[in-house]
Amino acid sequence: MPKLSVTRRVHFNAAHRLHADGLSEQANREQFGPCNNPNYHGHNYELEVSVTGEPDPTIGYVADLSEIKKIVTSEVLDRFDHKNLNIDVPEFRNLNPTVENIALVIWQILEDKLPGTLSKVVLWETPRNHAVLEI
Amino acid sequence: MPKLSVTRRVHFNAAHRLHADGLSEQANREQFGPCNNPNYHGHNYELEVSVTGEPDPTIGYVADLSEIKKIVTSEVLDRFDHKNLNIDVPEFRNLNPTVENIALVIWQILEDKLPGTLSKVVLWETPRNHAVLEI
Amino acid sequence: MPKLSVTRRVHFNAAHRLHADGLSEQANREQFGPCNNPNYHGHNYELEVSVTGEPDPTIGYVADLSEIKKIVTSEVLDRFDHKNLNIDVPEFRNLNPTVENIALVIWQILEDKLPGTLSKVVLWETPRNHAVLEI
Amino acid sequence: MPKLSVTRRVHFNAAHRLHADGLSEQANREQFGPCNNPNYHGHNYELEVSVTGEPDPTIGYVADLSEIKKIVTSEVLDRFDHKNLNIDVPEFRNLNPTVENIALVIWQILEDKLPGTLSKVVLWETPRNHAVLEI
Amino acid sequence: MPKLSVTRRVHFNAAHRLHADGLSEQANREQFGPCNNPNYHGHNYELEVSVTGEPDPTIGYVADLSEIKKIVTSEVLDRFDHKNLNIDVPEFRNLNPTVENIALVIWQILEDKLPGTLSKVVLWETPRNHAVLEI
Amino acid sequence: MPKLSVTRRVHFNAAHRLHADGLSEQANREQFGPCNNPNYHGHNYELEVSVTGEPDPTIGYVADLSEIKKIVTSEVLDRFDHKNLNIDVPEFRNLNPTVENIALVIWQILEDKLPGTLSKVVLWETPRNHAVLEI
Numbered sequence: 001m002p003k004l005s006v007t008r009r010v011h012f013n014a015a016h017r018l019h020a021d022g023l024s025e026q027a028n029r030e031q032f033g034p035c036n037n038p039n040y041h042g043h044n045y046e047l048e049v050s051v052t053g054e055p056d057p058t059i060g061y062v063a064d065l066s067e068i069k070k071i072v073t074s075e076v077l078d079r080f081d082h083k084n085l086n087i088d089v090p091e092f093r094n095l096n097p098t099v100e101n102i103a104l105v106i107w108q109i110l111e112d113k114l115p116g117t118l119s120k121v122v123l124w125e126t127p128r129n130h131a132v133l134e135i
Numbered sequence: 136m137p138k139l140s141v142t143r144r145v146h147f148n149a150a151h152r153l154h155a156d157g158l159s160e161q162a163n164r165e166q167f168g169p170c171n172n173p174n175y176h177g178h179n180y181e182l183e184v185s186v187t188g189e190p191d192p193t194i195g196y197v198a199d200l201s202e203i204k205k206i207v208t209s210e211v212l213d214r215f216d217h218k219n220l221n222i223d224v225p226e227f228r229n230l231n232p233t234v235e236n237i238a239l240v241i242w243q244i245l246e247d248k249l250p251g252t253l254s255k256v257v258l259w260e261t262p263r264n265h266a267v268l269e270i
Numbered sequence: 271m272p273k274l275s276v277t278r279r280v281h282f283n284a285a286h287r288l289h290a291d292g293l294s295e296q297a298n299r300e301q302f303g304p305c306n307n308p309n310y311h312g313h314n315y316e317l318e319v320s321v322t323g324e325p326d327p328t329i330g331y332v333a334d335l336s337e338i339k340k341i342v343t344s345e346v347l348d349r350f351d352h353k354n355l356n357i358d359v360p361e362f363r364n365l366n367p368t369v370e371n372i373a374l375v376i377w378q379i380l381e382d383k384l385p386g387t388l389s390k391v392v393l394w395e396t397p398r399n400h401a402v403l404e405i
Numbered sequence: 406m407p408k409l410s411v412t413r414r415v416h417f418n419a420a421h422r423l424h425a426d427g428l429s430e431q432a433n434r435e436q437f438g439p440c441n442n443p444n445y446h447g448h449n450y451e452l453e454v455s456v457t458g459e460p461d462p463t464i465g466y467v468a469d470l471s472e473i474k475k476i477v478t479s480e481v482l483d484r485f486d487h488k489n490l491n492i493d494v495p496e497f498r499n500l501n502p503t504v505e506n507i508a509l510v511i512w513q514i515l516e517d518k519l520p521g522t523l524s525k526v527v528l529w530e531t532p533r534n535h536a537v538l539e540i
Numbered sequence: 541m542p543k544l545s546v547t548r549r550v551h552f553n554a555a556h557r558l559h560a561d562g563l564s565e566q567a568n569r570e571q572f573g574p575c576n577n578p579n580y581h582g583h584n585y586e587l588e589v590s591v592t593g594e595p596d597p598t599i600g601y602v603a604d605l606s607e608i609k610k611i612v613t614s615e616v617l618d619r620f621d622h623k624n625l626n627i628d629v630p631e632f633r634n635l636n637p638t639v640e641n642i643a644l645v646i647w648q649i650l651e652d653k654l655p656g657t658l659s660k661v662v663l664w665e666t667p668r669n670h671a672v673l674e675i
Numbered sequence: 676m677p678k679l680s681v682t683r684r685v686h687f688n689a690a691h692r693l694h695a696d697g698l699s700e701q702a703n704r705e706q707f708g709p710c711n712n713p714n715y716h717g718h719n720y721e722l723e724v725s726v727t728g729e730p731d732p733t734i735g736y737v738a739d740l741s742e743i744k745k746i747v748t749s750e751v752l753d754r755f756d757h758k759n760l761n762i763d764v765p766e767f768r769n770l771n772p773t774v775e776n777i778a779l780v781i782w783q784i785l786e787d788k789l790p791g792t793l794s795k796v797v798l799w800e801t802p803r804n805h806a807v808l809e810i
Contacts (some may be wrong), residue, residue: 002242002268003257006235009263013531015420015447015489022733031734033741034487041487042420042447044531050267055239058157059166060231065264066168082439082446084420096735100681104730107677121677126418126449128684129740132725133677137782137796137808141775144803148396150285150312169352176352177285177312179396185807190779193697194706195771200804201708217304217311230361236290261283261314272512272526272538274503279533284648292598303601320537325509328427329436330501335534336438343663366600370546374595377542391542398549399605403542407647407661407673414668425672455672460644463562464571470669483609489634553801555690555717555759574757581757582690582717584801622709622716624690666688666719 005052005119007060008069012081015042016097034075040084046089047076047106050134051116063116075109099123103131140187140254141197143204147216150268151232154221175219181259182211182241186251198251210244234258238266275322275389276332276338282351285312286367289356310354316394317346317376320404321386333386345379369393373401410457410524413470415477417486420447421502424491445489451509451529452481455539456521468521480514504528510535545592545659548605550612552621555582556637559626580624587616587646591656603656615649623652639663643671680727680794681737683744687756690717691772694761715759721799722751722781725809726791738791750784774798778806 011063017040018032028036035041049072053062083089085097090103103123109119117135152175153167163171170176184207188197218224220232234263238258246253252270259265287310288302298306305311319342323332353359355367361375372395381388387405394400422445423437433441440446449477454477458467488494490502496510508528516523522540552655557580558572568576575581593602623629625637631645643663651658657675665671692715693707703711710716724747728737758764760772766780778798786793792810799805 002192002270004235004239005267007265007267011531013446013448015445018734018735020733031739037487037489037493038161039489039492040420040445040447041418041489042445043418044449044722055233055235058155060153060155060236062235082442084442084444084446087444088442098730098735099736100679101731101735104679123181126416129680129682133679133739135677137810139775139779140807142805142807146396148313150310172352172354172358174310174354174357175285175310176283176285176354179314190773190775193695195693195695195773195776197775199706217307218279219307219309219311222309223307224683247365261281272540274505274509275537277535277537288600290598290600301604325503325505328425330423330425330503330506332505332536351520368595368600370595370602371600372542374544400547402545402547403603405542407675409640409644410672412672414672460638462562465558465560465638465641467640467671510618551801553716553718557713577757577763579762580690580715580717581688581758581759582715582740584690584719589807622712623714624714627714628712666686 003052004055004062005050006065006070007045007048007050007120008065009048010069010072010077011044011046012077013042013044014080014083014085015040016092017041017084020099021094040086043125045080045102047052047072048120048122049106049110049118050112050120051114052119053116063114065082067115071113072110075104077115098127099125100131103133107133138187139190139197140185141200142181142183142185142255143200143207144181145204145207145212146179146181148177148179148210149215149218149220150175151220151227153231153233155231156229161241175221178260180215180237182207183255183257184241184245184249184253185255186249187254188251198249202250206248207245210248211241234260235266238268242268256263273322274325274332275320276335277318277320277390278335278342279316280339280342280347281314282347283312283314284350284353284355285310286314286355286362287311288366288368290366291364297395306399310356312397315350315372318390318392319376319380319384319388320390321384322389323376323386333384337385341383341385342380345383346376369395369399370401373403406482406510408457409467410455410526411467411470412453412455413473413477414451414453415416415474415482416449416451417482418447418449419485419488419490421490421497422446423501423503425501426499445491448530450507452477453525453527454511454515454519454523455525455540456519457524458521468519472520480502480518481511486510504530504534508538512538543592544586544595544602545585546602546605547588547590548608548612549588550609550617551581551584551586551587551596552617553584554620554623555580556625556632557581558636558638560636561634580626583665585620585642588660588662589646589650589654589658590660591654592659593656594628603654607655611653612650615653616646639665639669640671643673647673676743677725679730680725681740682723682725682795683747684721684723685744685747685752686719686721687752688719689755689758689760690715691760691767691777692716693771693773694768695771704729704777715761717802720755720777722747723795723797724781724785724789724793725795726733726789727794728731728791742790746788746790747785750788751781774804778808782808
């Protein structure tokens with residue numbers, strides 16, 4: 001049998017800058033270029049969250065995507081949307097908010113809270129750059 | 136060697152309502168909310184069908200995507216496009232047409248009919264909700 | 271000075287069928303083909319609503335797009351989304367819900383209710399078909 | 406004869422906050438909600454710039470879109486991309502960077518610098534919100 | 541009353557090179573750069589064709605978009621799709637196939653053949669470059 | 676732990692024709708139809724390249740996507756963009772440039788050159804047809 005999953009796409013707008021605490025100011029500028037701007041820049045992030053499983057034989061859902069949307073909204077969007085990730089989101093106080101680190105933080109936030117098995121997180125920083133986590 | 140697949144994307148427009156025969160009318164309204172509207176609503180479904188294999192050494196195709204398009208058209212689109220899934224498509228007489236059940240029905244219809252090994256079906260109900268089946 | 275407008279995009283999912291009361295059943299089938307299916311089909315409609323004007327010198331808004339979203343939600347989406355346009359929306363009891371007629375109805379609903387001058391309505395029935403109303 | 410124009414689309418990523426100098430802190434919070442976050446948020450802006458005219462009878466161009474891209478890059482993108490609009494871009498020191506004001510500033514920057522008559526600027530703040538300036 | 545139009549989007553894939561007969565080989569290389577490659581390059585062109593008018597009071601159509609699709613297919617797509625514009629399409633034997641010239645040729649082909657008043661042609665050469673003709 | 680990857684999307688425009696050296700002219704026309712046009716046609720190819728690994732604990736990158744972009748540009752885009760694949764790219768002198776063969780060639784070019792483990796290549800020939808290679 002093929003593996004079955006369902007996915008919900010959401011979006012949030014946030015400011016960030018890339019800055020590694022373990023590097024000097026000079027090394028940060030060389031490593032991250034304009035992404036290191038001390039005044040921040042920002043993105044329209046697009047996020048897809050997938051859960052895998054069998055469809056409920058009566059209901060026909062692997063999981064209720066409107067319930068997933070509610071959980072992603074309260075756990076991620078309410079904390080990330082229209083925020084400065086470096087300042088307003090505690091997880092990034094000591095963690096560089098690269099697209100892969102943001103995806104990892106979202107995975108850790110969601111993995112025990114969804115009605116089903118979290119199987120994939122895709123996070124687009126721009127239409128040209130994204131990170132994927134999947135089991 | 137990496138696994139190789141080729142994919143064809145098609146679309147169909149259909150009406151449906153979500154309704155589980157095993158639930159009371161009241162439970163259906165609570166479970167499915169506006170998706171349970173007895174007069175139906177509808178979607179522009181987007182469908183991607185993938186087959187996997189080796190490219191033919193002479194032709195250079197894993198499979199002929201124009202042939203796949205013809206088969207998907209005759210087996211799926213001619214039966215689903217501009218239809219009411221609940222009424223016009225026999226597979227959903229007793230099966231709730233959730234996005235995951237529609238994807239499963241499409242998999243079952245196509246898996247023995249394509250020139251190659253069906254490896255993935257992706258079905259978008261909206262740009263924000265989709266189901267994936269993959270081996 | 272160039273003309274300035276701001277636009278909000280929203281979406282709704284609805285069932286409909288094309289059927290002209292002034293034509294015979296046979297003429298309806300010939301005119302509208304599969305769109306005349308008596309059991310309905312459906313679409314993910316995308317809607318853009320624009321207002322034109324001068325930006326407020328203090329606030330910097332031609333109009334508050336979040337206020338426009340609220341009005342479009344209460345006046346259009348709450349009445350059209352997850353509905354059967356022919357049955358559930360009184361404006362289409364005696365009016366064929368073609369993409370141009372739906373756009374005209376939306377214009378008439380919104381033109382006196384928005385904070386600013388309604389200047390454009392674009393309605394996509396599919397990514398390939400749309401209607402535009404503009405002054 | 407129909408009017409002819411050619412368009413180039415580019416993008417930039419920037420942080421901003423909405424804040425009107427003429428309003429109290431309290432009024433700013435009420436007017437702009439989460440967009441007033443003092444720590445900023447951000448967007449992937451998409452920008453389309455159009456010029457209108459007759460095609461050169463030898464060359465076949467209304468204007469050379471690669472030249473337009475160079476000018477938009479040096480005049481707009483190099484100054485806006487990966488920046489904080491409120492802090493790093495002098496035009497917004499005393500001007501609220503709403504989508505309509507950013508579009509107006511871009512129009513003023515470009516109108517005398519392009520090889521042809523600037524006829525339209527479209528600026529998307531998100532896929533759901535945009536401003537248009539056109540003659 | 542606002543102006544009403546309906547639009548159909550289609551696509552075609554074609555090879556071309558930019559080359560002006562009135563310029564030397566050297567001037568062509570300088571003017572058009574890689575677009576002057578003598579071996580051609582190519583694009584997935586996206587085309588939108590709009591007609592304007594009043595909706596028929598019985599039918600509800602400004603124009604039948606499926607009829608427009610048939611005409612655009614036979615008059616444009618059957619002649620341009622999977623072709624080399626410079627070699628296979630007589631209109632470009634002595635006319636440089638820039639995006640604006642292709643749009644002008646399409647306008648001239650269609651303007652007397654559509655069921656309604658042709659009001660707009662938009663032609664995308666890439667998602668970043670397009671031409672618009674409109675009355 | 677879920678598998679982590681990061682992806683960069685780029686694009687190139689190229690002409691090609693499908694033609695198998697091992698088939699007669701007649702068999703080529705039957706196999707490839709309009710794609711066999713001896714004068715070529717073309718596409719806007721979209722390419723996604725993914726690498727997988729652990730994020731560097733100091734930097735926070737699985738791989739630097741701007742470095743990946745530079746390598747993909749010099750190794751693939753500078754050789755494929757605005758080219759005729761059959762004539763200008765030596766890899767296709769004796770290999771039919773089907774979407775799966777182009778993806779395979781890109782995989783072979785890139786697999787030892789990227790800063791990280793190449794895990795996925797997706798190549799869209801059109802928005803409706805694509806090939807995927809993945810480990």
